Structures are given as structure tokens and as C-alpha cells.
Amino acid sequence: MTRRNNIIYWTATIILALFMFVGGLAQIFRQKDNVEGFIHLGYPLYFMTILGVWKILGVIAILAQRFPLVKEWAYAGFFFAMTGAVISHIASGDHFTLFIAPLVFAILTVVSWYFRPAGRKI
Numbered sequence: 001m002t003r004r005n006n007i008i009y010w011t012a013t014i015i016l017a018l019f020m021f022v023g024g025l026a027q028i029f030r031q032k033d034n035v036e037g038f039i040h041l042g043y044p045l046y047f048m049t050i051l052g053v054w055k056i057l058g059v060i061a062i063l064a065q066r067f068p069l070v071k072e073w074a075y076a077g078f079f080f081a082m083t084g085a086v087i088s089h090i091a092s093g094d095h096f097t098l099f100i101a102p103l104v105f106a107i108l109t110v111v112s113w114y115f116r117p118a119g120r121k122i
Contacts, residue, residue: 009115016108017063020055020078027052041088051081062112068122075113082106 026034027048038048058074061067082102089099 005115006117009112009117012108012111012115013062016078016105016112017059019105021059024052024055024059027055041092043088055081065119068120071116071120072122075109078109079106079113082109 029052030045030048034048035045038045054077058077061070061074064071082105085102086099086106089102
């Protein structure tokens with residue numbers, strides 16, 4: 001892996017992991033803005049806890065040294081969750097500013113997955 005690719009991988013992965021972890025905690029603890037967002041999009045509030053737990057487990061998976069198959073599932077989960085959020089906001093008629101963050105995180109997920117070192121691949 002080239003130095004450039006390594007920098008791209010770790011930058012994307014650290015940003016993604018940090019925001020997924022914080023977002024997961026906010027969902028588990030039902031932070032007010034998250035609750036309002038879920039209600040606005042029409043999702044049941046128990047879904048927050050499910051997503052929050054899976055986000056935290058996904059962060060652990062992508063940062064762990066081993067378990068490449070679990071990493072693949074974590075990346076897929078992040079991608080599905082973030083693109084699902086984008087589509088939900090679009091379907092709700094929300095302004096672009098409300099779904100730019102999940103769009104950026106979907107892109108970071110793809111970048112992190114694409115540039116991951118050989119030891120982190122299946």
C-alpha cells in the first residue's frame with residue numbers, strides 16, 4: 001500500500017469511525033435532535049436503539065485488526081444506513097442541507113472500504 005493510499009484510508013476511516021460512534025451513542029441515548037429527526041422521517045423510535053448499537057459494533061469491526069468478513073458487513077451496514085438516510089430525507093421532501101451529512105458519510109464509507117489495506121480485505 002502506498003503512503004498516499006494509507007493516508008487516504010486512515011483519514012476516511014478515522015472520520016467515519018468517530019462520527020458513527022458519536023452518532024450511535026446519540027441514537028442509543030435518544031438525543032433530542034435525533035428523536036425529532038426519526039419522528040419527522042416516520043421511523044419508530046426503537047429503531048434508533050437498533051441503529052445506534054449496530055453503528056458502535058460497526059466501528060469496532062472496521063477498526064479491529066482481524067475479522068475481514070465482519071468488516072465487509074460493517075461497511076455494508078454503514079453504506080445501507082447512510083444511503084437509506086439520504087433516500088428517506090429526499091422522500092420526505094427535505095432540503096439538501098438535511099441529507100448532506102449522511103451523503104458525506106456514505107462517500108467516506110466507500111473511500112475507507114476501497115483504500116483499506118490488504119490485511120483488512122477478504
